[in-house]
Amino acid sequence: MTxxxxIVDDHPVVRDGLRGMFVEQADLEIVGEAGDGERGLAVAERERPDVVLTDLRMPGLAGAEFIRLLAERVPSARVLVLTTYDGDDNVLPAVAAGAIGYLLKDSPREEVFRAVRAAAVGETVLSPAVAARVLNQVRAPAPAELTEREHTVLGLVARGSTNKEAAAALFISETTVKTHLAHIYAKLGVSDRAAAVATAFSRGLLP
Incomplete structure (x- = not known):
């Protein structure tokens, strides 16, 4: 089976390096590449690959949103993340969006080859550091549920609203918005807006 x-990565040197690696593997064939998520989607829709090997942080469409769109448009393609970022705000949203594997760019080439082959047959592959983060998330105690108002505030924040804009939209004071955010951070176990949004997406609290 071939x-x-x-390959989707915004660094040409990385794409060149990966191409050079995979050319040595008779059963692994690169059928397309792209430097950003938009082009990656187009290439994947055209080529219908078995596996899409992608970075997370790229100009324009990238990360969990790219993975979600790829799953919608090319559901037969397995997404394997290859990146330098292993923080919870990167790992958890990517896995929640549908990535079947998550490797770091310092992984040995044989590990990358094995991961691609495993992903192609539907097996989950996580680097040790990433696996530990996912396991910790699974083992974490069930989070307290957000109230309806907290959920609304979080939704506004996720769409980019400032505290002032959220307050105006909900006809409440900025102080009240800050109070809601403090409760949200505590319930989600995070310390800032970006982490709150990422965690909420990974737990399915936001569409």
Missing amino acids: VRLV
Whole structure:
């Protein structure tokens, strides 16, 4: 079985390096590549690969949103993340969005080859550091539920609203918005807006 692969990474040097690696593997064939998520989607829709090997942080469409759209448009393609970022705000949203694997760019090439082959047949592959983070998330105690108002505030924050804008939209004071955010941070176990949004997405609290 030949695994058909698309590479999505905004660094040409990385794409060149990966191409050089995979050319040595008779059963792994690169059928397309792209430097951002928009082009990656187009290439994947055209080529219908078995695996899409992608970075997370790229200009324009990237990260969990790219993975979600890819799952919608090319559901047969397995998404394998290859990145330098292993923080919870990167790992958890990517896995929640549908990535079947998550490797770091310092992984040995043989590990990358094995991961691509495993992803192609539907097996989950996580680097040790990433696996530990996912396991910790699973083992974490059930979070307290957000109130309806807290959920609304979080939704506004996720869409980019400032405290002032959220207050105006809900006809409440900025102080009240800050209080709601403090409660949200405590319930989600985070310390800032970005982490709150990422965690909420990973737990399915936001669409």
